[in-house]
Amino acid sequence: MDKYEEKTISGTTIYEGKIITVRIEDVELPDGNHAKRELVKHPGAVAILAITSEGKLVLVEQYRKAIERSLIEIPAGKMEPGEAPEVTAVRELEEETGFGAKKFTYIQSFATSPGFANEVIHLYLAQGLYKIDNPAAGDEDEFIELIEATIEEAEELVATGKIFDAKTAFAVLYAKDLLNS
Template sequence: MDDKHLQEPTVSTKKIFEGKIISLQIDTVTLPNGKQATREIVRHPGAVAILAITNENRVILVRQFRKACGRSLVEIPAGKLEPGEDPAECAKRELLEETGYRAENWRHLHSMFTSPGFADELIHLYVATGLTMGEQQLDADEFLDLMKADRAEVERLLATDEIADAKTITALYWWMKELAKAGKE
């Protein structure tokens, strides 16, 4: 792919904020036309998300309050990568911590940038099957409700905007397409 004519080389970087999860910087770049512009960039260590499917074709979901959105959302289990952590191992850890489930089968479905216009967060989406229930191991600052949903319930949650985040929507539309292909609607 020849995209050299679209690239924006960095002239300078100014660090604005360094937090526990994200950092913010302003880069001055040279545009393809030779002019300069600034880019506000959020740096994030990356994350995983897990589409956990039971033997009864129900998905495991969590409902939690999201301060940035100002409301609770229903989502697939997910979590932040620790420095140097393998995404597949992180997915196993996060599924167990948030839901108590372990999975026998794992498949990497896709990796996607969540908001590439201003953030470098890359989220790795996994499908987990062959589930066995254990005990949740939530972080001290983590509060959520665990749910199981069939296709009809997922469609209701989507229609009522209780599911409204990109990773969950992406995963669930993939799952519903797979159900339709298998004739399990």
């Protein structure tokens, strides 16, 4: 048992969408007082640090409505119900980049916004990349541009804010260490 656990007394789902569910929960705090929590439930996602044989990172640029701007990111996507993270990694790499990989290596999982959401991203390294002749189509509402960047170029994208999300910034740091060892 966690000494800081907040015990749920009751909860109500206020929105159930295609990707997320939003709940309001009444909780009992460790000191016995009560509080309300607004929670976003998410099925989880996978992100892929894909590195070419030339040592370049495979990135995608796409518009993110939540922050009203385009971002450059590593390929990533939502897990389908019952889908294992490694299966999602293979699918998302193909759909977003047209690449397959000879080797996928699990790196780490992390919470994206644990203050209000339960989303966990599972990060994989994809190596031995090859182009797929007829890749699976991506989501019909996604418009993506493929970018390949050296680690130095990726660091500059972080410094200028073009890479702005935590999963990609983390992946760039990991890649720098990997490529410089």
